[in-house]
Amino acid sequence: MKAQPEAENDSPSKQKKPKKEKNNAGGGDKKQNSQALAHVVPRNLDEQKELFFESNCEYDPQFEYENYDCTQKFLQNYREPSEDLMEISQKILDSFIQTFGSETAYLESEGEIVS
Secondary structure (H helix, E strand, O other): OOOOOOOHHHOOOOOOOOOOOOOHHHOOOHHHHHHHHHHHOOOOHHHHHHHHHHOOOOOOOOOOOOOHHHHHHHHHOOOOOOOOOHHHHHHHHHHHHHHHOOHHHHHHHHOOOOO
């Protein structure tokens, strides 16, 4: 007697996998967030950054946005920090301080101090 082939829908490889829950900490999916992020980057960022550093960080940048209303709506979603990565972030910072002692010590040993 021949074994009956499994129905396509019953095959484990053909079964639909449950959808992963979206992280809505930012109020949307990654594609929407990345598209919205493009609207929140100031169109004069490079110019204002240059003015800021040329003034020894005393100039208050005046950013201009492509779509101010869209920018405000996007930023409204991120008023509260997300707790999702706090634990790992704290471990990274603790390890950094344990290794170098301070940001200044790190810059002196590994990087360049910008003055």
